[in-house]
Amino acid sequence: MTEPHFTVTESGLMTPEGMYIPGEPPKGIRRIPKGVDRLGTEHLIVNMGPQHPSTHGVLHLIVELDGEEVVTVEVSIGFLHRGIEKLAESRRFDHLGTLMDRGDYVSVIHGEQAVALAVEKLMEIEVPAKAAWIRTLTAELTRLASHLVWFGTFGLDTGAMGQFLYAMRDREVLLDILEEISGQRMMFNYVRPGGVVADLPTGIESRILSFCDTFEVYLEEHDALLGGNEIFQARVKGIGVVSKETALAFGLTGANLRASGLGFDVRRDRPYDAYPELEFDIPIGTIGDSWDRYTVRMEEMRQSLRMIRQLVGGMPGGPFTAKVPKVLRPPAGEVYASVESSRGETGIHLFTDGGTTPYRMHYRAASLFTCQLFEEILPGHLFADACMLLGSFDIMLGEVDR
Amino acid sequence: MAIDKLTGENSLAFIKSEQLFDYARSNSLWYLAFGSACCAIEGLMHASGPRFDFDRMGVFFRASPRQADVMIVAGTVNLKLAETVRTLYDQMPEPKWVVAFGACANTGGPFREYPNVLLGVDKILPVDVYVPGCPPRPESIHFAFRELQKKIRGRAEERLEARRDSR
Numbered sequence A: 001m002t003e004p005h006f007t008v009t010e011s012g013l014m015t016p017e018g019m020y021i022p023g024e025p026p027k028g029i030r031r032i033p034k035g036v037d038r039l040g041t042e043h044l045i046v047n048m049g050p051q052h053p054s055t056h057g058v059l060h061l062i063v064e065l066d067g068e069e070v071v072t073v074e075v076s077i078g079f080l081h082r083g084i085e086k087l088a089e090s091r092r093f094d095h096l097g098t099l100m101d102r103g104d105y106v107s108v109i110h111g112e113q114a115v116a117l118a119v120e121k122l123m124e125i126e127v128p129a130k131a132a133w134i135r136t137l138t139a140e141l142t143r144l145a146s147h148l149v150w151f152g153t154f155g156l157d158t159g160a161m162g163q164f165l166y167a168m169r170d171r172e173v174l175l176d177i178l179e180e181i182s183g184q185r186m187m188f189n190y191v192r193p194g195g196v197v198a199d200l201p202t203g204i205e206s207r208i209l210s211f212c213d214t215f216e217v218y219l220e221e222h223d224a225l226l227g228g229n230e231i232f233q234a235r236v237k238g239i240g241v242v243s244k245e246t247a248l249a250f251g252l253t254g255a256n257l258r259a260s261g262l263g264f265d266v267r268r269d270r271p272y273d274a275y276p277e278l279e280f281d282i283p284i285g286t287i288g289d290s291w292d293r294y295t296v297r298m299e300e301m302r303q304s305l306r307m308i309r310q311l312v313g314g315m316p317g318g319p320f321t322a323k324v325p326k327v328l329r330p331p332a333g334e335v336y337a338s339v340e341s342s343r344g345e346t347g348i349h350l351f352t353d354g355g356t357t358p359y360r361m362h363y364r365a366a367s368l369f370t371c372q373l374f375e376e377i378l379p380g381h382l383f384a385d386a387c388m389l390l391g392s393f394d395i396m397l398g399e400v401d402r
Numbered sequence B: 001m002a003i004d005k006l007t008g009e010n011s012l013a014f015i016k017s018e019q020l021f022d023y024a025r026s027n028s029l030w031y032l033a034f035g036s037a038c039c040a041i042e043g044l045m046h047a048s049g050p051r052f053d054f055d056r057m058g059v060f061f062r063a064s065p066r067q068a069d070v071m072i073v074a075g076t077v078n079l080k081l082a083e084t085v086r087t088l089y090d091q092m093p094e095p096k097w098v099v100a101f102g103a104c105a106n107t108g109g110p111f112r113e114y115p116n117v118l119l120g121v122d123k124i125l126p127v128d129v130y131v132p133g134c135p136p137r138p139e140s141i142h143f144a145f146r147e148l149q150k151k152i153r154g155r156a157e158e159r160l161e162a163r164r165d166s167r
Helices: A084-088 A093-101 A108-123 A129-158 A161-182 A204-227 A230-236 A244-249 A255-259 A290-313 A366-377 A383-393 A397-401 B002-007 B012-026 B039-046 B079-091 B103-107 B138-166
Strands: A044-048 A060-066 A069-076 A333-341 A344-352 A360-364 B030-032 B060-062 B070-074 B097-101 B129-131
Touching (some): A060 A383, A069 A383, A084 A360, A093 A108, A108 A129, A108 A333, A129 A161, A129 A204, A129 A230, A129 A333, A129 B039, A161 A204, A161 B039, A204 A230, A204 A290, A230 A383, A244 A255, A244 A366, A255 A290, A255 A344, A290 A383, A344 A366, A366 A397, B012 B138, B039 B070, B039 B138, B070 B079, B097 B138
Parallel strands (some): B030 B060, B030 B070, B070 B097, B097 B129
Antiparallel strands (some): A044 A060, A060 A069, A344 A360
């Protein structure tokens, strides 16, 4: 295995120890100084995307190159803008999950959960314990599935084709379990205000546990195959360093923030559903390079497995949904609810006027903040590293453009 | 005239050789790896994954439109993206086919009320196979490719019949 590069601490936001001071790069940082014209030749403008296998969707980057080095980057988004926020104004409150599914389409449950939490906060609905636990269980299973997509495509970006196939093999088993629970492979539409749509099917517990047992072994295999690879390490270590100050200034959340050494996690700091009753660690990185982002996400998958075991073992009895009216009519007001999705803090800001549809819904997407970071972080890197860097941040264009 | 009948556009020799080529083409359909939205996860990633292994049908992804035969439009196409999709289609060499994968590519899907969304990709491209679903399962793109293979293999026979009718 690789050297221990991160430390698991219980520290909160802004811990002073181990802070990276700009101007004194930590050891092993490989980065070309910014703004230095090294070759003195004419700069080349390259359009990367919207059709490019490394942009993970329809991101368009206008990259100015000096030889092989990136000088400036302009991020162009909006190729997938389909008006989720506007359409939400014409949807009933229990139908909002359908739109949120298609927002961040890889970590699906988290979007539904954010909407459900917001409506429940407004209407002061008490969620039964079992519903909260089922939600948390499906959310953690979804986090695994989402991180597997990241893991596979990150492997593709760094040139490891096999990782993708291994990740898809494990994801198929996960999707089978989620399909049995919710009835769909991808757009579950399972979490609704007040609880969940249906109870867990009989015998799913043993299936989940047997998946946990096999996946635990597979995960170590994956980590050894990709993370233990010297070529991979040489490509990711010291590349794309995001300092704590930059991460905070750009509003990063999720694994990207934690890789920079700031231990903020919505699951622990603003707990919801069943998270207060679970035991888990928040992995944090040290300097915030691509390697830290890799190790933090791998450790997050291990923590998710730990949580899934606790959730299956301690599943309470009772109803799977609260008694809610057929047509939800929250009182006029304003509410913000957020969850920790696979990409960071996914928040829903709802404004209501007492009707059956929201007056306005704002969707806080973590990937949008990460996209803005590219203009700051990509210049000074080699163009080949830029492709890998995009993969290390795990962006989802569906939630960027909405 | 006599030479035309043997080697011209609708001659027997031409159609027979086309038939052979079409048979070969139908067994190596390389698709353009261009997923715009949700359907790309199911239609492109899982379909080429280990369970729904596409390679065994000769279907393999290409990152460049210059090397692709089939374009799978997987996901919503909005007005900003429509220009790109059309450019990519124009860059593909003939003969080329289009599969509209998922509700958004067929009709605009759940987002068709929004004015920025294109009401189906057939507004800008000639579509050969439509796959319904939101998102469709990977099995359905398997089915779509079987249908496309039938269509390609039947192409020469259709021309042969048309030739017989015209005589």
